[in-house]
Amino acid sequence: MQRPGRQEILQRGYRLLLRRPDPARILWLTLGVTYRCNGRCPMCSIWKRHRDHPELSQREMTVEEYRRFLGSPFMDQLQGISLTGGEPFLRDDLAPIAGVAIELHPAAILSIASNGLLPDRIDRITGEILEREPRGLSISLSLDGGREMHNRSRGMTDAYDRVMETVHRLQRYDVNIGFNFTITRENWRDLAEAFRASESLGIPLLVNFAHESTHYYGNPDLPQVPGDHLDEIQVQLQHIAERRQRSQSLTWRILDPYPYFLQGCTRHQRMKRQLIPCHSGTHSLYLDPQGTVYPCIILDRPLGNIRDQDFVELWTSARARGVRRSIATGDCHCWVACEAVPSILRGLRSVAWNLATLAGGWRR
Numbered sequence: 001m002q003r004p005g006r007q008e009i010l011q012r013g014y015r016l017l018l019r020r021p022d023p024a025r026i027l028w029l030t031l032g033v034t035y036r037c038n039g040r041c042p043m044c045s046i047w048k049r050h051r052d053h054p055e056l057s058q059r060e061m062t063v064e065e066y067r068r069f070l071g072s073p074f075m076d077q078l079q080g081i082s083l084t085g086g087e088p089f090l091r092d093d094l095a096p097i098a099g100v101a102i103e104l105h106p107a108a109i110l111s112i113a114s115n116g117l118l119p120d121r122i123d124r125i126t127g128e129i130l131e132r133e134p135r136g137l138s139i140s141l142s143l144d145g146g147r148e149m150h151n152r153s154r155g156m157t158d159a160y161d162r163v164m165e166t167v168h169r170l171q172r173y174d175v176n177i178g179f180n181f182t183i184t185r186e187n188w189r190d191l192a193e194a195f196r197a198s199e200s201l202g203i204p205l206l207v208n209f210a211h212e213s214t215h216y217y218g219n220p221d222l223p224q225v226p227g228d229h230l231d232e233i234q235v236q237l238q239h240i241a242e243r244r245q246r247s248q249s250l251t252w253r254i255l256d257p258y259p260y261f262l263q264g265c266t267r268h269q270r271m272k273r274q275l276i277p278c279h280s281g282t283h284s285l286y287l288d289p290q291g292t293v294y295p296c297i298i299l300d301r302p303l304g305n306i307r308d309q310d311f312v313e314l315w316t317s318a319r320a321r322g323v324r325r326s327i328a329t330g331d332c333h334c335w336v337a338c339e340a341v342p343s344i345l346r347g348l349r350s351v352a353w354n355l356a357t358l359a360g361g362w363r364r
Contacts (some may be wrong), residue, residue: 021346023074023324024074025074026072026078026283026284027077027283027342028078028080028081028082028283028284028342029082029287030082030287030296030338032084032085032086032287032297033061033088033091033094033097033289034050034057034060034085034086034090034289035049035056035086035288035289036090037085037086037090038087039115039117039154039155039156040154040156041153042184043153043184043219043222044217044218045217045219046217046218048218049218056289056290060091060289060290061287061290063093065291065306067100069287070100070101071104072311073312074311074315081108081109082111082113083097083098083101083111083112083113084112084113087115087118088112088114089125094125095125095129095131098110098112098129098134099132102129102132102134106134107135108135109136110134110138111138111140112137112138114142115163116141116142116162116163116166117154117159118166119162119165119166122139122166123166126170127173130173130174130175136176137174137175138175139170139175140178140179141163141167142181143163143180143181143194144187144190145187145193146160146194146197147161149186150163152187153182177203178204178206179194179197179203179206180205180206181205181206182208182209183207183208183210183225183233184210184223185223185224185225185229188229188233192239195239195240195243199243204244206337207262207265208337209269210222212298215302216288216294224269227270230266230269233266234265237262237266238262238263241258245259245354245357253354253358254355255351255354256350257341257344257345257350258337260344260353260354261340261344261350263353265335268334272333273333274330274333276343276344276347277328277343277346277347278333278339279327280296280327280343281303281320281323281324281327282327284339284342285315287306290305291307292305293305293311295324295327295332296334296339297336297339298332298334299323299327299332301323303319303320304317304319
């Protein structure tokens with residue numbers, strides 16, 4: 001597999017600066033392929049949805065339905081496709097689904113978000129996906145602290161060891177591996193320990209605060225991190241960003257959007273509003289396992305279902321235009337990487353931030 005370098009990926013993204021976001025030119029997809037989940041995370045209730053409604057698994061999108069959806073003319077310039085859940089690797093046909101994405105969009109980067117709790121299954125299915133020769137494959141694994149805290153965060157006694165076994169298995173392949181740490185009021189003190197583990201393994205750590213989402217996470221009453229802890233969390237995020245930057249080439253350090261994203265995490269927690277213009281629902285979308293289209297994983301404003309309506313008709317409808325206007329006026333806000341980073345790439349804020357840190361050091 002000829003895998004694109006990090007610099008090529010970012011240069012491809014920044015070429016979008018010359019183009020106005022356009023609903024007819026969708027660039028990023030988040031596909032929730034299942035709500036089945038073998039974790040029991042207290043900050044997320046996706047696993048409860050399938051427990052309470054097991055019939056949902058019988059209504060999941062089929063491989064052929066994904067083929068029709070991904071064949072839309074509005075997707076002929078896709079940059080990235082993310083497969084998420086639930087736990088995507090619980091689908092027996094995950095490799096064929098990935099294969100359709102690779103076949104129809106060979107230049108797009110394919111990513112999979114996993115809890116990493118099924119080492120054998122993840123190992124086998126990853127091998128099957130790689131046989132289809134994706135342009136680039138990234139797998140993000142949840143890591144929410146040291147062993148004790150991660151086990152508690154995932155509701156399992158051996159979750160940490162399972163994730164580490166999954167890492168060991170995936171390191172045999174030509175894939176990009178990442179860790180994702182979700183900050184909650186219970187685990188924020190473990191962020192430093194998770195980062196040390198990621199550094200020891202040479203695996204980058206991405207950090208988000210837990211967010212509320214009624215249609216995706218199903219957690220409308222999520223407890224928030226107390227404001228008096230945010231300064232200490234900011235110090236830890238600064239350390240992670242600085243260590244990330246020190247390991248980079250000059251070009252990559254200038255282009256990398258993640259230091260800017262990290263510095264915005266606690267700012268968003270304090271302000272609870274849009275920090276940058278958001279283009280979710282215009283250049284990207286979230287498709288749930290039963291075919292319902294949403295602008296993103298946070299805003300519970302369904303645009304329609306592709307089983308009931310042609311996608312182009314749905315995507316260009318008056319309802320879709322109204323949701324886009326609502327987003328443009330700031331009615332929705334979040335700071336999760338899968339939604340914020342694509343919008344960051346539509347401007348020069350992160351480049352300016354990186355140049356400023358080169359000149360004068362990291363700042364709040």
